[in-house]
Amino acid sequence: MPDKTVENEAGKEALKKLRATRKDQIAAATSRVKEQRREVKAIKESLADSELTVPELAAATGLPVDQVLWYVATLKKYGEILEGPKAGSYFRYRLGQPPAGEPEAEQESTN
Amino acid sequence: MGSRQNRRFDALVLGGGIAGLEAALNLAEQNFAVAVVEKDASIGGKMIRLSKVFPTLDCSSCITTPKMAAAAHHPNIALFTYCEMQTLERRGEDLVAGILQKSRYVDVEKCIGCRQCEYQCPVLVPDAEQGGFAARKAIYIPFSNAIPQKALIDTDNCILCGRCAKVCPTQAVNYFEQPEEFHLTAAAAVIATGFEAIPLEDKVQYGQGRIPNVITALQMERLLAPHGPYNRVLRPYDGMEPDSIAFIQCAGSRDQSLGVPYCSRVCCMYAIKEAMLLSGALPLADIAIYYMDIRAFGKGYEQFYQTAQAMGVNFVKGKAAYLDPGENGAVRVRYESQEATGGVQVAEHDLVVLSLGLVPAWDPQGRCLLSTGGDKFIKTVKPKTAPTLTDLEGVFVAGAAAGPKDIVDSIAEAGAAAMEASRYLSKQ
Known part of the structure; x- marks a missing residue:
């Protein structure tokens, strides 16, 4: 197989062709990524100056409560959200720092 | 790690869960060359995904990980992960397995498991390894103690943004990788394909x-x-x-x-x-x-x-x-x-x-001539006196592939299947 790294011209051209063959999949995934970015941004903005529980975050962002928990679990895994103290039957969450080398989601561009 | 070439072994083990690994280790310790073919990107099967085991409440990954590592490092065992066995047929004294190596889009020889690609990937995907309760990325290592610790790309969710390839320190990402078919030849086989939940x-x-x-x-x-x-x-x-x-x-x-x-x-x-x-x-x-x-x-x-x-x-x-x-x-x-x-x-x-x-995870129909019972698990021809014997000569079965059973029974049966295979190989 020829060397097709994305760095060289041949690689860039081959990648372009591959993108064309996977056009529909990429469009659907890109649309999901854009929605995810908006939702993650809303969660992070809500946590910017307060610690909130998952239902409080759902109320603040207008997102479904189970979807908020999914994002919280994911951002916690990557160190972007930290678990705080318990409030009744729920835990509060606050912003953490992303791991070194990981860009902020809202700064990323797809293509 | 096995290279994707047509190769000959003494025994082929289908399934890299606890039964398959136990059977493979038993055979390898008797100096037989063993190929383990696993459909997932990591060996370990269901057991590595459990929290603890009954009735001892031992940590499941603490028991499984050493077995996984032992199999991965054993000089007589070659692991073929992310591979599907498409056919298994007897040709004279040989069993020939047609294997499909699915595309990881990551060169396993180059990947060092640093996860830089995963950190950079912008796509969040429900992580089946966490019950769907959190996300993984479109390029990911299946779980923290996966063996091999190698990334793979989920093309259904990859947006081909190129970020993972750019950040990879060893240039392991290859978006153009194609699935590859190859053959493994062995004299005996152990089917240890396990179960799925209903x-x-x-x-x-x-x-x-x-x-x-x-x-x-x-x-x-x-x-x-x-x-x-x-x-x-x-x-x-x-x-x-x-x-x-x-x-x-x-x-x-x-x-x-x-x-x-x-x-x-x-x-x-x-x-x-x-x-x-x-x-x-x-x-x-x-x-x-x-x-x-x-x-x-x-x-x-x-x-x-x-x-x-x-x-x-x-x-x-x-x-x-x-x-x-x-x-x-x-x-x-x-x-x-x-x-x-x-x-x-x-x-x-x-x-x-x-x-x-529990239901069987693998159906031999269309792939080989192994029979299944009314419950669709692999049929054993002497269930009382030799419970690992199938109706295909030189092919044995272990663990939940033959019917629902717990970890203890699966390991015991894997040992029995390895001994039956060993005896069969010694007669060859």
Whole structure:
């Protein structure tokens, strides 16, 4: 197989062709990524100056409560959200720092 | 790590779960060259995904990981992960397996498992390894103690942004990788393809996966695991720490309507184990197990059951008929009580766990001439005197591929299958 790294011209051209063959999949995934970015941004903005529980975050962002928990679990895994103290039957969450080398989601561009 | 070339071995083991690894290690220790073919991107099977094991409550990954590492580093074992066995046929004295190496889009020889690609990937995808309760990236290493620690790309969700390739320090990412077919030849084979849980969608009465806070026992394993999605037990609906948790036994097993008339043998014990772990994680929570019979047949199992009762787990004799969504994410359980009061009763719980039964993970039909029984598990021709013998010469079966069984029995059977294979190989 020829060397097709994305760095060289041949690689860039081959990648372009591959993108064309996977056009529909990429469009659907890109649309999901854009929605995810908006939702993650809303969660992070809500946590910017307060610690909130998952239902409080759902109320603040207008997102479904189970979807908020999914994002919280994911951002916690990557160190972007930290678990705080318990409030009744729920835990509060606050912003953490992303791991070194990981860009902020809202700064990323797809293509 | 096996290179993707046509190669010859003494024995072929299909399945890299605990039964397959045990059989492979037993054969390798007798100086037979063994190929392990695993459909997933990591070996370890179901056991590496569990929190603890019954009745000893040993940490599951603490037991499984050394076996995985031993197989990966054994000079007589070659691992072929992310591979499907498409055909297995006898040609004279040889068994020839047609293998499909699925594309990882990452060169496993170059990948160093640093996860830089994963950190940079912008796509979030529900992580099946965490019960879907958290996300992974489109390029990912399956789980923290996966073997091999190599990334792969999920092309259904990859947007080909090129970020992973740019950040990879070893230029391991290859978007253009193609699936590859090759052959493995061996004199004997051990089928250790394991089980899958009965699909949640199959049971209309239990909500088909649509009722919030109705989860499977394997999802509960992830909630209980130290490196689970929340690092604690929370309701997936809203993050609440549940006060009341119920287990529904025989969810799918012993159920003619689902075509699963048999007992799955492990559900009683794994539910008791999870209930005991929950009482440790949530000491104030009420835990109930709705059951028809408790089948605690193994060594130490009856004492384990009695310990759970002594710890306050409430065993409710009755068959759950319907589940409905209740208020604020609660689940209503409508059941036919077989206790003193009898009749149809309704109880409400914060979280309900379905103890799903076991079905075979692999169907040989169209791939090889192995027969299956009425339960669709691999048929054994001498179930009493030589339970690992199949109807294909030189092919043996171990673990849940032959029928539902627990880890202890799977390991014992894997040893037996390895000995049968060893005896067969010695005669060749």
